Amino acid sequence: xxxxxxxxxxxxxxxxxxxxxxxxxxxxxxxxxxxxxxxxxxxxxxxxxxxxxxxxxxxxxxxxxxxxxxxxxxxxxxxxxxxxxxxxxxxxxxxxxxxxxxxxxxxxxxxxxxxxxxxxxxxxxxxxxxxxxxxxxxxxxxxxxxxxxxxxxxxxxxxxxxxxxxxxxxxxxxxxxxxxxxxxxxxxxxxxxxxxxxxxxxxxxxxxxxxxxxxxxxxxxxxxxxxxxxxxxxxxxxxxxxxxxxxxxxxxxxxxxxxxxxxxxxxxxxxxxxxxxxxxxxxxxxxxxxxxxxxxxxxxxxxxxxxxxxxxxxxxxxxxxxxxxxxxxxxxxxxxxxxxxxxxxxxxxxxxxxxxxxxxxxxxxxxxxxxxxxxxxxxxxxxxxxxxxxxxxxxxxxxxxxxxxxxxxxxxxxxxxxxxxxxxxxxxxxxxxxxxxxxxxxxxxxxxxxxxxxxxxxxxxxxxxxxxxxxxxxxxxxxxxxxxxxxxxxxxxxxxxxxxxxxxxxxxxxxxxxxxxxxxxxxxxxxxxxxxxxxxxxxxxxxxxxxxxxxxxxxxxxxxxxxxxxxxxxxxxxxxxxxxxxxxxxxxxxxxxxxxxxxxxxxxxxxxxxxxxxxxxxxxxxxxxxxxxxxxxxxxxxxxxxxxxxxxxxxxxxxxxxxxxxxxxxxxxxxxxxxxxxxxxxxxxxxxxxxxxxxxxxxxxxxxxxxxxxxxxxxxxxxxxxxxxxxxxxxxxxxxxxxxxxxxxxxxxxxxxxxxxxxxxxxxxxxxxxxxxxxxxxxxxxxxxxxxxxxxxxxxxxxxxxxxxxxxxxxxxxxxxxxxxxxxxxxxxxxxxxxxxxxxxxxxxxxxxxxxxxxxxxxxxxxxxxxxxxxxxxxxxxxxxxxxxxxxxxxxxxxxxxxxxx
Numbered sequence: 043x044x045x046x047x048x049x050x051x052x053x054x055x056x057x058x059x060x061x062x063x064x065x066x067x068x069x070x071x072x073x074x075x076x077x078x079x080x081x082x083x084x085x086x087x088x089x090x091x092x093x094x095x096x097x098x099x100x101x102x103x104x105x106x107x108x109x110x111x112x113x114x115x116x117x118x119x120x121x122x123x124x125x126x127x128x129x130x131x132x133x134x135x136x137x138x139x140x141x142x143x144x145x146x147x148x149x150x151x152x153x154x155x156x157x158x159x160x161x162x163x164x165x166x167x168x169x170x171x172x173x174x175x176x177x178x179x180x181x182x183x184x185x186x187x188x189x190x191x192x193x194x195x196x197x198x199x200x201x202x203x204x205x206x207x208x209x210x211x212x213x214x215x216x217x218x219x220x221x222x223x224x225x226x227x228x229x230x231x232x233x234x235x236x237x238x239x240x241x242x243x244x245x246x247x248x249x250x251x252x253x254x255x256x257x258x259x260x261x262x263x264x265x266x267x268x269x270x271x272x273x274x275x276x277x278x279x280x281x282x283x284x285x286x287x288x289x290x291x292x293x294x295x296x297x298x299x300x301x302x303x304x305x306x307x308x309x310x311x312x313x314x315x316x317x318x319x320x321x322x323x324x325x326x327x328x329x330x331x332x333x334x335x336x337x338x339x340x341x342x343x344x345x346x347x348x349x350x351x352x353x354x355x356x357x358x359x360x361x362x363x364x365x366x367x368x369x370x371x372x373x374x375x376x377x378x379x380x381x382x383x384x385x386x387x388x389x390x391x392x393x394x395x396x397x398x399x400x401x402x403x404x405x406x407x408x409x410x411x412x413x414x415x416x417x418x419x420x421x422x423x424x425x426x427x428x429x430x431x432x433x434x435x436x437x438x439x440x441x442x443x444x445x446x447x448x449x450x451x452x453x454x455x456x457x458x459x460x461x462x463x464x465x466x467x468x469x470x471x472x473x474x475x476x477x478x479x480x481x482x483x484x485x486x487x488x489x490x491x492x493x494x495x496x497x498x499x500x501x502x503x504x505x506x507x508x509x510x511x512x513x514x515x516x517x518x519x520x521x522x523x524x525x526x527x528x529x530x531x532x533x534x535x536x537x538x539x540x541x542x543x544x545x546x547x548x549x550x551x552x553x554x555x556x557x558x559x560x561x562x563x564x565x566x567x568x569x570x571x572x573x574x575x576x577x578x579x580x581x582x583x584x585x586x587x588x589x590x591x592x593x594x595x596x597x598x599x600x601x602x603x604x605x606x607x608x609x610x611x612x613x614x615x616x617x618x619x620x621x622x623x624x625x626x627x628x629x630x631x632x633x634x635x636x637x638x639x640x641x642x643x644x645x646x647x648x649x650x651x652x653x654x655x656x657x658x659x660x661x662x663x664x665x666x667x668x669x670x671x672x673x674x675x676x677x678x679x680x681x682x683x684x685x686x687x688x689x690x691x692x693x694x695x696x697x698x699x700x701x702x703x704x705x706x707x708x709x710x711x712x713x714x715x716x717x718x719x720x721x722x723x724x725x726x727x728x729x730x731x732x733x734x735x736x737x738x739x740x741x742x743x744x745x746x747x748x749x750x751x752x753x754x755x756x757x758x759x760x761x762x763x764x765x766x767x768x769x770x771x772x773x774x775x776x777x778x779x780x781x782x783x784x785x786x787x788x789x790x791x792x793x794x795x796x797x798x799x800x801x802x803x804x805x806x807x808x809x810x811x812x813x814x815x816x817x818x819x820x821x822x823x824x825x826x827x828x829x830x831x832x833x834x835x836x837x838x839x840x841x842x843x844x845x846x847x848x849x850x851x852x853x854x855x856x857x858x859x860x861x862x863x864x865x866x867x868x869x870x871x872x873x874x875x876x877x878x879x880x881x882x883x884x885x886x887x888x889x890x891x892x893x894x895x896x897x898x899x900x901x902x903x904x905x906x907x908x909x910x911x912x913x914x915x916x917x918x919x920x921x922x923x924x925x926x927x928x929x930x931x932x933x934x935x936x937x938x939x940x941x942x943x944x
Contacts, residue, residue, distance in 0.1 A: 053095040054112040056119065057088055062364075067092050069284030071142025074384050081363065083356055083381050087123050088137070088288035089116040091256065093144070096282035099260045113256075117287070124289055129248025133170055134163035136181070136290040139255040141262060143283040146385055148504040149478070150271045151262040151283055152192040154255040155325060156185040156290060160246040164229075177295050179225035180217075184325065186232040186244055189251065193258040196239040204231045218323060252287070259285045267482045269858070274486055274509060279858055291380045293373040294325050298346070301325055304339055304353065304370045306361040309389040309507060310443055310547070312396030312579070316340055316354070318370075319497040325373075335516055336497050349379045360384050365406040366415070367397050388507050390446050391420035392580045399583035409590045410936040416587060417933065418903035418926035423447070424584070425567075425922065427558035429545055437550035438532045441493070441517030444503035449490030449512035450543040450555045453536055455524045457484025464488070471542055473529060475522045476515075477502040485511065490544045492551060494520045494529075512546035520551070567925050568614045588925065591932025592616070597909065598916035599927045600675070602896060604628065606666035609676075612921040616928055619675035619766075620667065621828065621918020622896035625747060626681050628663050629656075642718050646741075653746040660747060664754030664767075673764030677828060677896070677918075679807060680737060680747050680783075682772040684727040692719050728842065733773025733807075737783055744771075748787045752794035752802060759798050768803040770828055775810040777819040784823055805892070808880050809833035817880035821887040828918075829877050831897030831905075835864050838873045865898065868905040874912075881912050894918060903930045910934035 060068045060076030068076060072090030079085045091113065098106035121127050126135035136158040141151035159167065159182045168178035190196035205217065208228050212219055220228070236244045245251055262268060263283045272279060293301035304318030318339035343350040353372060356379075360368045369387030373380045389397065398412035407415070429435075429448040451469035454460045457480065460472045464487035472488040474481065476495040485491055485505060490512035493502045497516050506513030522529045527538040536542060536553065543556040565571035566581050573585035600621035601612030609620060629637050636655050643649035667676060699716050702709045722731070737744035748769060755765035769787060774780045784804050791802050806823075808814055809830030817827070836842065841864075854860045868874050877895075884891045894916040899905035901919025906927055909917050911934070919927050 051094070051106070051108060052112070053092050053106065053109045054116050055090050055092065056116060057085065057090070060090065065144045066281075067094065067284070069093060069142035069144055069286075070146055070385055071140060071383055072284045072286050075286060075288070077363075078360075078381055078384060081359070083359075084379055085381050086289040086291050087120055088286060089120065090142070091285040091287070093282040093284050096260045096263060096284065097280070099257070100263065100282060105257075110253075113252075113287075117252075120287075120289060128252065129158040129160060129163045130166060131162040132166045134158055134166050134248075136163075136167070137252065138286075138288045138290055139252065139259060140286045140288065141259045141283045142286050143263070143277075144281050145275070145277050146388065147268060147271055147275075147277070148388075149501045150268040150482070151265065152259050154185070154188050154192055154258070156181045157189075157251045157255055158248040159185045160248065162246075163248070171292075171295060174295065175222035176220075176225060177292070179222055179229055180220075180294055181292070183225055183228045183232055185251075186229065186236060189244075189255065190232070190236045190239070192262075193254050194236070194240045196236055200235045200239075201232060204228060204235065207231075256285050256287075259283065267480060270482050270486070271505075273855060273858070273861065274482075276861055288382070291373050291375045291378075291382075292325070293321075293375065294323055295376055297322055298376050299323060299374055300342075300345075301373045302336070302339060302342070302371075304357060304372065305387055306357045306368045306370075307393070307397055307400075309367065309369070309387050309393055310446060312367075312389070312393035312400065312583075314400065320345075335495055335518060346374060346377060349374050349377065352379050356381065362406070365401060367393070388504060390507055391423040392446055394420050395424070395583040395587060396579050399579075399586055402586075409587075410594070412587055413590055413594065413929075413933055413936050416929070418906070418930040421563075421584070421929050422923070422926050424563040424580070425561055425925070428547070428561055429543065429552075429556045430559035431556065435552055435554075435556050438534065438553055439517045439519040439551040441514045441520075441549045441551065442497050442503070443545065443547045443549035444497070444500070444515040445491075445506040445511055445513035446547040447490065447512030448543070448545055448556070448558055450541060451489045452539050453529075453542055454484070454488070455522070455527050455538055457481045457487075459538070460484035460487045471544060473520075473522060473542075474502070474524070476500060477505070485509070490514075490546065492517060492520070492542070492544050494518055494522050506546075512544060514544045514546060514549050514551060517549070517551055567616070568611075588929060588932075591929045593932075594935045595928065595931035596935050597906070597914065597927075597931035599924055599931060600677075600894070600896075600916050600918040601921045601924050602900075602918055603667070603921060605663070606670045608921060609667050609670035612924060613670065613674075615921050615924040617674075617921065617924045618916070619677075620671060621677050621894050621900070621916060622770075623667060623676060623678045624682070625660070625679060626683050628660060629681070633659060638715065640740075640743075641722070642714055649740075649742060653742050657746050657750055660750035661754045661757075664751050665757055668754055668758040668765040668767070669763055671765075673766060675766045675768055677768040677770050677805075677826075677894070678747075678751055679770045679772050679896075680734075680744050682733050684722075684730055684732040684736075692716075692723055695719055728836070734771050734779045734783060735773065737771070738779065744783055745786055745790055748790045749794060752791050752800070755800045755802065756795060756798045759800050765800060767800075768805060768826060770805055770807050770826075772807045772830070773810060773833075774806045774808075774820065775812045777816065777823050780806050780820060780823045803892075807896070808877075809837070811838055811876060814876035814880040818883040818887040821884040821891055824884075824888075824891070826892035826894070827880065827884055829880070829893075829895040829897065829914075831868060831873060831877070831895055831899045832865065834876060834897070835869065835873050838876060839864060839869075867902050868899045868908055870908055874908055877909075878912050881914065885913075901927050906930040907934040907937070910938065 057076045057079040062073045062077040065073045068090045095109050124135050126133050128135045136156050139154045164178045164182045168175045171177050187201040191198040208224050233244050293299045300322040301324050302320035307314050308317045319336035320339050320342045321336045367387045368384050371383040394416045398415040401407045402412050451471040453473050454470045460470050461483050463470050469489045471490045472484045473492045476493050491502050491506050493515045494517050500515050503515050520529050520531045529536050541555050543552040562578050562581050573581050598618045600619040601617035602622040603609045603612045603620050604624050640652035695716050699709055699712050751767050755767045758765040771783050803825040805826030807830040808827050881893055893914045896918040900917035901923030917927050
């Protein structure tokens with residue numbers, strides 16, 4: 043962009059110029075303020091500085107050319123419209139400066155209220171408010187506090203200490219009891235704090251306040267807590283935030299004023315009704331900060347019926363317009379209702395499913411859109427257990443059920459301690475009076491959050507719901523003493539390290555660890571709860587949406603299962619076959635001795651005897667699995683890991699032998715085992731003798747497994763069942779390896795199967811990068827491919843998956859090199875490209891080649907969408923994740939149809 047183009051570029055939009063479709067440019071808050079303005083709702087006038095301006099500022103460290111002039115022009119327009127000038131000593135216009143990114147990031151970036159106040163305009167504000175000096179000085183102290191902390195990094199606790207001291211001097215615990223003189227004195231104290239930490243007086247020029255506040259909001263995009271939240275929520279780091287400059291309206295003008303947050307439906311359960319919090323004589327930050335406990339929104343009907351009725355009308359209008367649950371912020375200024383924000387509200391996993399079903403019933407959305415409104419991560423949350431309560435467990439306190447779930451853990455009182463204990467593997471409950479954005483690290487680390495202040499719209503509640511964390515807020519019976527690391531409740535003292543349990547649905551708090559019971563959703567998937575007979579609206583909603591997902595999806599969903607019990611569970615959860623049966627798991631336990639005999643065999647006879655002993659055991663395993671799957675495909679992977687994994691560690695065995703020799707014991711067997719372990723020892727066994735290489739080096743090993751599979755399939759078929767085995771050869775890198783194994787396997791299969799009618803497919807696992815790049819050749823010898831994305835990721839990146847997660851992945855995530863571990867969600871650009879190449883070239887060589895995936899990515903929601911786009915036939919994952927994969931496969935299908943139609 044040239045210098046002239048930069049000057050001419052539009053960086054500032056009046057609210058009337060935007061709409062909700064401009065979220066990329068105006069951010070969510072700005073786009074929705076514009077939408078409400080254009081709907082004719084009572085929105086204070088203002089303008090939005092675009093995300094492009096923020097991106098330019100962060101890239102260069104200075105405002106882009108032309109921005110200052112555009113801000114000036116829009117400010118003058120705002121002043122003309124309001125009939126006031128910013129910071130005028132006699133009749134001041136004050137503005138708020140608020141962040142607003144494309145995606146909601148509650149509390150993660152900065153806001154500054156009452157910009158424009160100074161030593162002269164505070165007098166004019168009092169006159170403007172009918173001589174209300176208390177209101178004016180309260181607004182001024184709020185500006186200095188927010189500006190100091192946000193713009194100039196003055197420690198916020200110093201302002202809080204000064205406020206506490208003013209309340210002590212007055213003999214009160216409420217800031218509402220401070221009069222105008224108290225607040226005037228507090229302003230002086232705040233100014234001294236500001237001077238001490240910044241080396242300058244609090245700025246008196248209103249335009250300087252505005253410019254510095256705008257820059258602070260820009261810079262808050264890269265604040266530590268914002269970066270951490272984006273990483274947690276997978277929000278791209280390059281979006282930037284818009285800045286909204288809005289004429290101030292005041293909820294702290296007296297008892298006929300106030301501020302609140304409302305939801306058009308319950309964000310915790312999805313139930314229809316009136317939900318929200320209201321706080322009289324307050325500004326908006328007081329509500330979300332949880333500093334004072336709010337009253338239910340229904341109380342507003344008694345306090346100000348006209349505003350209450352108008353608010354309900356607007357809520358219904360917004361929900362119909364957005365066709366979704368709306369989260370609304372509002373202020374009442376002396377009986378006049380103002381809308382400060384609306385957005386599609388964050389909701390719990392349960393509420394997401396229930397609301398989607400309700401909106402279908404109301405004709406606002408169709409089932410495709412309902413499927414789009416939920417996701418696999420939410421479904422996974424619903425499958426976690428809940429508390430199993432009986433007479434032995436009585437709650438000691440009850441707050442607001444702000445984010446559902448059942449969580450038990452050790453009590454901690456600081457974010458740092460939560461992170462520390464969680465890193466040691468401890469389950470923790472973070473207990474605070476109220477949380478603030480600086481607590482984000484601890485909230486992520488904790489199993490649950492418990493606060494003594496706040497409601498469903500407090501910081502703790504909103505952030506916990508967004509992360510799927512259990513949260514109880516506003517448990518005001520609990521007296522939290524953070525410095526002493528304890529809280530007291532019902533005459534009992536709970537210290538740091540003691541265990542508590544919190545129920546995010548009921549809001550109840552229990553001392554000690556409460557046992558859990560399976561969720562209703564799991565009972566539904568297992569077939570023990572009929573959705574038509576269930577009282578739970580959630581189960582009915584899940585059933586309805588899952589039924590539509592199954593009808594819509596193209597991808598089949600199989601399970602990774604190694605036993606008959608795993609196979610039975612997988613079928614109950616809706617698996618359409620087994621995509622990965624790991625045969626090495628069948629050699630553990632009591633059978634390890636037989637494997638040792640195979641490894642130690644010195645002659646063909648000894649080896650044949652060991653394999654003959656293993657054959658019937660393997661065959662019985664496969665019979666059990668085939669019977670459970672009853673005609674569904676079962677992909678059996680021939681033994682894959684290096685054989686040394688079935689033997690004792692070299693170092694420990696060497697020590698044991700040496701000690702036994704020193705004692706004069708007979709260690710001939712142990713010495714032979716040690717010699718074998720030394721003979722097989724590899725520096726990098728994951729890249730050594732394993733997979734297809736074992737089958738080629740150890741005569742008879744793969745042959746035994748193939749025979750066991752074929753004999754099991756024949757037995758099940760002759761017993762009246764049906765078996766569809768698929769034999770998968772692992773770790774193939776060259777077509778010649780597969781051809782060699784296949785030739786031997788086909789001879790055995792032909793001999794065993796005879797006229798039984800059993801068909802056995804032979805394919806390979808694509809997990810070596812060379813296999814992906816030579817897939818066209820390999821497909822000539824393979825009837826199917828299954829992508830082993832765990833190893834493909836390991837070898838594609840050059841990572842040892844057993845080591846790197848704990849060694850340095852935390853740093854890569856911290857630096858933003860990874861948005862998420864590539865072992866958790868597939869790396870589309872690198873490993874994903876290998877998958878796409880192999881799929882395309884494999885099918886070009888063999889049209890109709892069956893394609894699946896059996897790595898952990900098969901149950902990851904984001905990865906399922908990628909596999910759908912590549913054209914795979916199925917994904918396979920652990921039984922518990924089968925419902926998640928089914929849902930996401932359906933979502934991928936309807937999203938593809940939607941994008942095609944557009």
